[in-house]
Amino acid sequence: MLNPIHFFVTGQQVLDYLLTTSEQPFLILCGINMPKMNGLELRQRIEANQTLKQRAIPFIFLTTDASPSLIEEAYEGTIQGFFKKSVGHEAAKEQLRWIMGYWQHCLYPYSGPQPKQ
Template identity: 50%
Template sequence: MSLKGPIILVEDDEDDQYLINKILEELQIPNTLRLHQNGLEALNYLKTTQEKPLLILCDVNMPVMNGLELRKEIEDNPYLKQKAIPFIFLSTSGDIGIVKEAYKGTIQGFYKKESNYSQYKNNVEVIIRYWQSCLHPNK
């Protein structure tokens, strides 16, 4: 993790991609946003990049490889697990079954995508500010 590293967004919905990008601009977050349409794209990027991402914001339901599958792949890969990149789910679903399934692995949060823009923005800000000030073994 690097404070100046990119924020990885794993999200297939164009509206949510737009909203996250807009929120980051409004919050004046200088980190580059690296967008991936599904878990497989993100996994391939994480395996090959020399960048040290600040965090991963990941949707749950996506084609090809969903967020739960991506998180498991990261946990099962010693190289990626050692990077200890904070992994946070952002989902339209607040279904308790999905939340419980997500927390069977190592994640650092699960947030529901709010329909209220102000609350959505607040949640994203809380997530980013927390990780910007948190101690981390790979800083």
């Protein structure tokens, strides 16, 4: 599989994985409310680590809590998107399909070969 999917329960598990893997994750889809280290704290820790920051992994919140104050707080950091989780299986699949499609075509550091000009 080109892009294996990894699931983590806590923000600390995500951070530990990112600090120890040689894989270049394609994308991080993160909830806000996680035990031990929430999504906002995780993003802050990634940004504070120069090695992880340089890896330029797109970071997107996909969460059930989408209050205006939370959205504002999330965008005070460097995130690439904030989405409220769709309701229902088919709607959730479609939402993930277009999020993934966008990032498959978006160019960013470490995103792979650049198109010829």
